Amino acid sequence: MSLVQSFPLFSIVLGLLCAVVCFVTPKQWGRRITLALLLASCVMQGWVLRFCYGNQAGYTYQLGHYPAPWGSEITAGLLEPGLGLLCSAVMLLAVIGGGRHIGHDVADGKQHLYWVAVDLTLSALLAMCYTNDIFTAYVFIEICTISACALLAVREGGRSLIASVRYMVFALIGSSLFLIGVVFTYAVTGQLLFPQLREAVAALWAAGTYRFAMTVAIALMTAGLAVKSGCFPFHGWLPDAHSQATTASSCILSGVIVKGYAVLLIKIIYRAIGAEVFMASGAQHVLLLLGIGGMVGCSIDAIFAKRLKVMIAFSSAAQIGYLFMGIGMGTAAGLTAALLQIVNHAITKPMLFLSGSQLADASHGRMDFPSLRGAGHRNVPAGILFTIGAVSMVGVPLLAGFIPKLYFAREAFTLGWQRWPVLLGLAVSTVLNVLYFLYTAVLIWLPQEADCRFKPVTPHWDEFVPGFVLAGLNVAMGIHPGPLVALIEKAVALLGR
Amino acid sequence: MANSDSAFRRWLRGEVDLSAELRTAEMPAPPEGERYEPRHHPALIRMIARQSHRLYVALVAVLCVVLFTVLLLAAANLPAYGDAEAPTNNQVSERYVNQGVEETGALNAVAGMMLDYRAFNTLGESFVLFAALCVVTVLMTRGRRKHPLPSETDYADYYADPIVHTMCKVIIPVILVFGVYVLVNGHLSPGGGFSGGAILSSALIIYAMVWGDERAHGAIRESTVRRTAALALGFYAVSKTCSFYMAANGLTGVASPGVPGRIFSAGLILPLNVAVGLVVCCTMYSFYMFFRRGAL
Amino acid sequence: MGAMFDHLLHNYEEAAAIALLSIGFCMLLFDRNLLKKVIGLDIMNSGVFLLLADRGYIAGGKAPVMTEAAAEATRYVNPIPAGLVLVGIVVSVSMSALMLALTVRVYQTYRTLDVDHLYMLMSHRRKGGRA
Numbered sequence: 060m061s062l063v064q065s066f067p068l069f070s071i072v073l074g075l076l077c078a079v080v081c082f083v084t085p086k087q088w089g090r091r092i093t094l095a096l097l098l099a100s101c102v103m104q105g106w107v108l109r110f111c112y113g114n115q116a117g118y119t120y121q122l123g124h125y126p127a128p129w130g131s132e133i134t135a136g137l138l139e140p141g142l143g144l145l146c147s148a149v150m151l152l153a154v155i156g157g158g159r160h161i162g163h164d165v166a167d168g169k170q171h172l173y174w175v176a177v178d179l180t181l182s183a184l185l186a187m188c189y190t191n192d193i194f195t196a197y198v199f200i201e202i203c204t205i206s207a208c209a210l211l212a213v214r215e216g217g218r219s220l221i222a223s224v225r226y227m228v229f230a231l232i233g234s235s236l237f238l239i240g241v242v243f244t245y246a247v248t249g250q251l252l253f254p255q256l257r258e259a260v261a262a263l264w265a266a267g268t269y270r271f272a273m274t275v276a277i278a279l280m281t282a283g284l285a286v287k288s289g290c291f292p293f294h295g296w297l298p299d300a301h302s303q304a305t306t307a308s309s310c311i312l313s314g315v316i317v318k319g320y321a322v323l324l325i326k327i328i329y330r331a332i333g334a335e336v337f338m339a340s341g342a343q344h345v346l347l348l349l350g351i352g353g354m355v356g357c358s359i360d361a362i363f364a365k366r367l368k369v370m371i372a373f374s375s376a377a378q379i380g381y382l383f384m385g386i387g388m389g390t391a392a393g394l395t396a397a398l399l400q401i402v403n404h405a406i407t408k409p410m411l412f413l414s415g416s417q418l419a420d421a422s423h424g425r426m427d428f429p430s431l432r433g434a435g436h437r438n439v440p441a442g443i444l445f446t447i448g449a450v451s452m453v454g455v456p457l458l459a460g461f462i463p464k465l466y467f468a469r470e471a472f473t474l475g476w477q478r479w480p481v482l483l484g485l486a487v488s489t490v491l492n493v494l495y496f497l498y499t500a501v502l503i504w505l506p507q508e509a510d511c512r513f514k515p516v517t518p519h520w521d522e523f524v525p526g527f528v529l530a531g532l533n534v535a536m537g538i539h540p541g542p543l544v545a546l547i548e549k550a551v552a553l554l555g556r
Numbered sequence: 557m558a559n560s561d562s563a564f565r566r567w568l569r570g571e572v573d574l575s576a577e578l579r580t581a582e583m584p585a586p587p588e589g590e591r592y593e594p595r596h597h598p599a600l601i602r603m604i605a606r607q608s609h610r611l612y613v614a615l616v617a618v619l620c621v622v623l624f625t626v627l628l629l630a631a632a633n634l635p636a637y638g639d640a641e642a643p644t645n646n647q648v649s650e651r652y653v654n655q656g657v658e659e660t661g662a663l664n665a666v667a668g669m670m671l672d673y674r675a676f677n678t679l680g681e682s683f684v685l686f687a688a689l690c691v692v693t694v695l696m697t698r699g700r701r702k703h704p705l706p707s708e709t710d711y712a713d714y715y716a717d718p719i720v721h722t723m724c725k726v727i728i729p730v731i732l733v734f735g736v737y738v739l740v741n742g743h744l745s746p747g748g749g750f751s752g753g754a755i756l757s758s759a760l761i762i763y764a765m766v767w768g769d770e771r772a773h774g775a776i777r778e779s780t781v782r783r784t785a786a787l788a789l790g791f792y793a794v795s796k797t798c799s800f801y802m803a804a805n806g807l808t809g810v811a812s813p814g815v816p817g818r819i820f821s822a823g824l825i826l827p828l829n830v831a832v833g834l835v836v837c838c839t840m841y842s843f844y845m846f847f848r849r850g851a852l
Numbered sequence: 853m854g855a856m857f858d859h860l861l862h863n864y865e866e867a868a869a870i871a872l873l874s875i876g877f878c879m880l881l882f883d884r885n886l887l888k889k890v891i892g893l894d895i896m897n898s899g900v901f902l903l904l905a906d907r908g909y910i911a912g913g914k915a916p917v918m919t920e921a922a923a924e925a926t927r928y929v930n931p932i933p934a935g936l937v938l939v940g941i942v943v944s945v946s947m948s949a950l951m952l953a954l955t956v957r958v959y960q961t962y963r964t965l966d967v968d969h970l971y972m973l974m975s976h977r978r979k980g981g982r983a
Contacts, residue, residue, distance in 0.1 A: 060805050072797045075683055076790060082690065082788045122676045124787050124803045125659075128648045131676040172694050186680070186949065194936060198680035201943045205687040205950060212954070220958050221970045227951060227969075231893055232880065234947075238900055238940065239627070239873070245936075246907045247636050249847050259643070269643075275630035453608040601972045609884075609968055616881045624874040631858045631866035631903075636909035640927070645910060649930040656931075657918050665916035665931040670938065679940045686944030696952040746917060750938060816918075834930050836942075848957065 063110045064120055066103040067135050067189045074182025081174040089174030096178055097151035104144035110305035111137050134191040137550035142322055146184045146315045149405050156413040156525035157307025164214045164305035170174050176209035184319045191253045193241055193331055196323055202339055204230045204419040207316050210308040211300055222303035229296040237283030241278035264336045277332055279342050285401035288320040290383050291353030294376040301372035306416040313375045318401050321382055331553045338389050347387025347477055351484035353380025358487050358491035366426040367415050369494060378404045388470060393549050396466035398547045405460045410529040411448040417441035418503060421516045437515040440523035443501050447530045449496040454489050460536040661822035662743035663812025675796050682832055683803040685839045686789055696846040714766040724766045731759040742829040743822040749829040753836025760841045769849045785838035789816045795824060865906045873899030886965045888920030890951045897944040901937045
């Protein structure tokens with residue numbers, strides 16, 4: 060067994076260890092340790108991805124001396140290291156770009172705890188990506204929830220406390236539903252590891268025994284993860300949580316954490332339950348309709364948002380809708396589009412949050428639209444970044460946002476009755492996106508009023524360089540999506556095997 | 557007793573609002589900048605709240621009834637209670653029970669399962685506690701603005717009471733010994749890191765309650781608690797990762813099951829139990845101190 | 853339907869667990885007092901743990917601790933649910949501590965525990981301010 064194959068385990072444990080070290084060392088070390096960890100994690104995930112891509116196969120890594128049904132294991136195909144790389148890279152750029160805001164928003168005595176929370180979040184996300192055991196997944200979901208709450212509540216002032224309460228109430232309902240689902244699954248199959256679970260579920264489904272309990276278990280696990288990732292009717296917590304946090308936390312919460320739960324859902328559907336059984340249970344139609352509801356409903360909410368960050372947060376909820384619509388299509392091509400949407404959203408949304416809060420900084424920290432008028436002139440790099448992000452969100456060709464929409468639309472024509480709701484949802488959502496994103500993008504470039512009391516600012520390199528890296532990725536994905544699409548198609552093929 | 561009984565009855569009937577109970581205790585007024593100033597008329601806010609609450613209650617009631625019915629039906633569909641032929645009693649649990657002693661060296665099959673067969677879960681579990689400790693620290697530590705803390709006189713002074721004081725002097729060592737016993741016998745008898753750690757922390761909490769938390773703060777230093785928890789977590793993560801790495805590469809570990817039934821047996825289970833126990837003890841004690849005095 | 857009811861009577865422990873769970877769930881959703889929401893959460897988790905622990909029971913089984921006293925037992929109960937419940941309890945303790953800390957902070961800052969009131973504050977305070 061080569062050293063590369065141990066990297067998933069090492070990166071998870073390294074995240075936990077760094078969290079512990081940050082907990083006992085002074086705060087100036089926390090930042091350095093976390094940056095080093097995120098960089099190391101990027102390298103390790105990239106290496107694992109290269110290894111798996113070279114072999115064109117995934118592998119299973121046994122944790123401990125006991126083989127599969129008795130011990131735990133983690134698994135790496137192409138999906139897992141790819142998403143691990145995406146999470147690590149986005150978190151790295153987010154903490155660099157939001158570094159100044161962390162210094163401003165987080166009290167001195169708590170800064171080391173902020174870095175602890177970032178490390179734990181990374182570790183939990185990686186574990187959720189790589190795990191092959193449903194109960195390990197539950198434990199790391201909880202670590203992710205708790206550290207996300209720390210990322211949110213660490214901010215001084217504002218309404219982050221109320222947002223945390225709201226987030227926690229939804230998150231707790233979500234984890235409880237998921238846990239009940241796990242209990243029912245265990246009760247009827249007696250297995251906890253994904254491959255054995257899948258065999259047991261398939262056997263049960265074929266025999267027709269305990270079918271109702273199994274359906275309820277599937278529904279509960281899906282509902283729990285949907286609540287946690289802010290799927291449409293349960294998205295009440297999402298706009299507050301994402302807009303009240305400090306900038307780096309907003310990027311992490313919106314860019315990667317909600318995706319972590321969605322990826323886990325995908326893994327559970329395809330690896331633990333089995334796509335055939337999941338599709339037979341009919342849960343995918345519910346996901347599809349909820350996704351379309353989110354695409355339209357949250358976009359309407361975004362139009363009525365009064366503040367920039369709230370608008371971006373509602374747009375996140377709408378983008379999560381696209382993702383669930385892709386899962387709900389139930390086909391490999393639909394899943395490919397959903398994963399493209401994950402990548403697109405993970406690189407575009409942090410860019411919008413970073414540049415949006417810099418535009419607000421150029422307006423004395425005010426987030427309301429009248430104050431933001433002409434903000435692009437006061438901070439030109441942030442204005443350019445925001446414009447690229449907004450145009451990408453609308454779905455203009457040659458930018459990343461266009462690619463998943465194209466694949467969703469292409470896949471829609473192969474579907475049956477789902478074709479019309481999907482196409483209608485895509486069309487309405489795109490029009491609504493034009494309304495709010497283009498409006499904002501135009502607003503920040505309007506000429507400033509003569510009596511404008513805000514002064515232009517000169518941004519520091521660490522504020523716009525991460526944004527430009529994300530913008531570069533965005534344009535690259537938009538112009539030349541071929542390699543990424545090929546990678547994701549292979550990952551999907553490996554996932555179902 | 558009659559008084560407390562009737563208060564309990566009233567609470568059962570839903571007449572006591574806990575928030576009202578809390579309000580009677582004088583809380584320090586928040587500083588000017590943090591206080592909430594209503595922008596709209598309070599009556600208007602209340603009216604909107606009432607209307608939206610009604611809609612919410614109706615929707616949630618439907619949801620609860622549906623969920624309750626579905627879960628009951630699903631429970632009826634589960635294998636019968638206590639059935640030896642249920643799918644859960646398969647070769648997985650059989651091996652834990654039948655070969656557990658031989659393979660892990662632990663007489664307690666639950667400890668063997670948690671700390672050897674499925675040790676990765678337990679690693680995550682101790683980090684759940686650690687993450688909760690971090691959030692509680694974040695929330696309860698006063699940041700830039702200092703809130704005055706409630707003074708000592710708000711609480712009963714147990715130290716002045718000769719009965720409580722004397723009894724605690726006797727009982728704390730007993731609790732500590734019992735806690736250590738449960739902790740180190742985790743692989744031989746029911747118990748282990750989680751229960752042992754909780755018992756140990758109860759001794760510390762009683763000490764802080766009776767002798768006053770200032771004195772406890774002096775005796776058990778903040779840095780000691782934090783470093784102990786960090787060291788124990790670090791030890792767990794590192795030792796288990798080494799063991800996983802060696803197992804994946806086909807190496808046999810240095811820790812052997814030993815002679816089942818001895819204290820020093822069962823390989824890594826005993827040190828891991830002690831590490832988990834220390835984490836639990838430090839976390840529970842920290843929770844108490846944070847809620848009590850706003851600092852460790 | 854009758855068969856299903858019989859089965860439910862046989863699975864009375866599970867039915868009790870589901871009842872407990874539903875009580876907690878209703879409390880978590882209906883009660884406006886944040887403190888009671890936390891209590892509801894704990895009740896709900898107790899229901900889940902009871903359900904999970906029941907799944908490990910085997911009629912006539914002994915606790916799976918292989919001491920000499922228990923060595924002659926023919927059958928031990930399933931240790932897996934016990935371990936999972938232990939994990940669940942620790943998670944539940946952590947979540948309760950977190951929620952109680954949030955409750956304390958919310959009360960110190962806003963002087964209310966009424967969740968609806970808090971959500972109203974969320975949308976009515978300092979519009980246009982720095983978020």
